[in-house]
Ligand code: HEC
């Protein structure tokens with residue numbers, strides 16, 4: 001549309017009036033959807049091995065050297081899961097009541113408030129890679145709650161495995177169980193002598209309700225019973241049977257079934273598909289079959 005020239009004429013403007021606006025130009029090339037094309041290193045990476053690294057990156061199961069770093073600080077200060085939780089939700093879910101150094105447990109870092117699962121979908125491939133390596137951050141040998149510099153500890157391949165794990169292999173808690181966190185955010189009540197840690201209550205329910213129990217029984221028989229026994233009581237897992245672990249720590253058990261327990265002979269990749277994990281939970285939730 002031609003712009004109005006008449007008002008300008010009265011102002012003795014010497015320039016001429018503008019002409020018609022031209023036709024719209026051709027459409028530009030299609031843009032890339034976020035996060036853009038995956039780098040070759042990401043494509044080549046193994047997210048299941050990455051899950052093993054999230055637990056114990058130095059083990060050979062996790063493509064590490066096999067030698068645990070000798071530090072004066074406890075290993076929890078350099079294990080991803082200790083600060084970010086098995087579910088990746090930090091201190092907002094299963095680890096809401098896990099104590100750390102500011103809640104009177106010097107052997108553990110405080111659980112981070114970062115939601116690693118959101119970060120994994122919101123950041124580009126390269127940004128995640130850089131955030132895991134965190135060049136210039138503290139050394140792992142420190143009782144410190146912040147994310148360490150892992151650049152000289154993990155190979156680039158291990159970091160890409162971790163990135164792939166974070167983006168592709170986490171199972172949403174509500175597919176396996178329900179969790180409720182009730183009560184105050186954790187703090188230390190110094191008005192009491194000795195001081196007392198006040199923590200919320202974390203409760204699990206509906207473990208395995210979305211799965212198929214008889215399919216799950218086959219999975220347990222084929223993939224677990226050889227070591228854990230047909231009823232899951234064959235190995236003492238920190239004072240628990242396999243069934244008890246699924247029912248009491250459903251936040252952790254699937255992680256071990258999928259990514260292994262590095263360094264124990266229970267390797268990564270036993271049960272990978274989410275539907276298989278759901279079926280396995282349905283079977284192991286039954287305390288008659290799996291006391
Ligand atoms: C001692 C605790 C601790 C450990 C161990 C740890 N992190 Fe972190 N991480 C944090 C904290 C706290 C942050 C938030 C930024 C900061 O304080 O450095 C963070 C940030 C991150 C971020 C960036 C999140 C964002 O939204 O920007 C990623 C990704 C990450 N960590 C992944 C990992 C992985 C993978 C490992 C294991 C190799 C690991 N972390 C080990 C505490 C830890």
Ligand code: HEC
Nearest residue numbers: 223224227235237238245253256257261264265266270271
């Ligand atoms: C090759 C033998 C083997 C097989 C097969 C196996 N496990 Fe294990 N599992 C172990 C050993 C050994 C441990 C370590 C016990 C310990 O903590 O000392 C373990 C530990 C675990 C833990 C707890 C890890 C921890 O300490 O926190 C879980 C959960 C678990 N197994 C689940 C399973 C499930 C589910 C299956 C079947 C899908 C399975 N395992 C198959 C040998 C095996």
